Amino acid sequence: MSVVKVIEVLANSTQSWEDAAQTAVTEAAKSLKSIRSVYVKEFQAVEENDQITQYRINAKISFELKDSEGPQT
Template sequence: MSVASISEIIATSNTGFEDAVAQGIRRASQTLRNIRSAWVKDHEVTVEDGRPALWKVTLKVTFVMED
């Protein structure tokens, strides 16, 4: 039997949502082991001078806990 846990994290990028997701997972994997999936719960864009400036995602990262 395995037990999973979910950690909610927020990640940002200067280039886009895909990069924000990748950076969030990359950073989470430095602390969490056995990451199995990530769900994008929310996304947001900060606008400066009429242009997108910062992409932000809220991720729910699922990982399997060790025995």
């Protein structure tokens, strides 16, 4: 039986919301194994001089806990 844990992360990008989501997954993967999915909960943008300068997301990343290794955080 598998157990899945969900963490909430914030990420940003100067390129796009998709790039911000990829950044969230890339950074989470440095310390988490068995990532299963990412759910983008909220989108936000920072505007300066009529231009978007930052794309921000609030995301939930789910990953499987391994029985023999114990919880991953």
